[in-house]
Amino acid sequence: MLIETTLVATDDAYSESVSFNIPVGDWSLLTVFWQRSEVLRSTRFVQEGRGGSITFNWKVGEPIRMGSNALEVEPVWAMLLKLRPFVLQKERCYLPSVLKMLKRHLSHPAMHRHIDQIRDAFMLKSMNQRIQMSGPGRPPLSQAVVMDWLNSYHYHHDEAKAESVVRDLGPFAKQQDGLGIATFVLVDMVQAILATGDLIEMLQLCSEGLMPEIRCPADYFGQP
Numbered sequence: 001m002l003i004e005t006t007l008v009a010t011d012d013a014y015s016e017s018v019s020f021n022i023p024v025g026d027w028s029l030l031t032v033f034w035q036r037s038e039v040l041r042s043t044r045f046v047q048e049g050r051g052g053s054i055t056f057n058w059k060v061g062e063p064i065r066m067g068s069n070a071l072e073v074e075p076v077w078a079m080l081l082k083l084r085p086f087v088l089q090k091e092r093c094y095l096p097s098v099l100k101m102l103k104r105h106l107s108h109p110a111m112h113r114h115i116d117q118i119r120d121a122f123m124l125k126s127m128n129q130r131i132q133m134s135g136p137g138r139p140p141l142s143q144a145v146v147m148d149w150l151n152s153y154h155y156h157h158d159e160a161k162a163e164s165v166v167r168d169l170g171p172f173a174k175q176q177d178g179l180g181i182a183t184f185v186l187v188d189m190v191q192a193i194l195a196t197g198d199l200i201e202m203l204q205l206c207s208e209g210l211m212p213e214i215r216c217p218a219d220y221f222g223q224p
Contacts, residue, residue: 037197045079110220122192137168
C-alpha cells in the first residue's frame with residue numbers, strides 16, 4: 001500500500017514530502033492490530049480512565065510505608081483479556097514486533113523517533129526515568145516483573161514466577177496479589193498500544209488522501 005503525505009514541524013520550520021510503501025501482507029497485519037487496539041480502547045478500564053495507584057507514607061524515625069489502592073477487579077480482568085495479543089511474544093500482534101515492522105517500512109527519522117518513543121513507553125523505560133524504585137528483588141516497575149505478574153496470575157498461572165513476583169513487589173503484593181501496582185504500570189503499556197493503533201489509522205487516512213500532512217515536534221527533525 002502506497003502512503004504519501006508531508007511531514008511538517010509543529011513550528012513550521014521544516015517540511016518534507018514523503019512516501020512509504022507497505023506490502024499487502026504487512027498492511028493486513030497492521031489492520032488487524034488497529035482493529036484489536038480499538039477493542040482494547042473500548043474496555044471500561046480504558047474508557048473510564050481506570051488504573052492502579054501507589055502510595056508512600058513517611059514519618060521521621062519510621063520506615064516508609066508503601067501500598068496501593070483497592071480496585072474493582074472485573075474491568076481489569078476484561079482489559080487483560082484484550083491486552084493479551086499485544087504483550088505475549090508468540091502472538092501476531094505482539095507490539096515490539098509490530099513496531100519493528102513499522103520502523104522498517106516508515107524510513108524517515110521523524111517516524112523512527114515517534115516509534116522509538118512508543119517502544120520506550122511499552123518497555124517501561126519512560127516510566128522508570130520518571131519514577132525510580134527499587135525493592136528486595138527486581139525493580140517492581142520493570143516490564144520483566146509486570147510480565148511475570150501477568151503470567152503468574154492471569155495468563156499461564158506459573159507458580160514459580162509467582163514466587164519471584166511476590167518478592168519483587170514487596171509490600172505491594174499484599175493487596176489483591178499486586179493488582180494495584182501492576183495496573184499502575186500497565187497504563188503506560190496500554191497507552192503505547194493505543195498510540196500504535198492511532199499511527200496505523202493515520203497511515204490509512206494518508207493512503208486515502210485524507211491527511212495531506214502530519215505534524216511532528218520540531219526536534220523530530222533535528223531542529224533546536
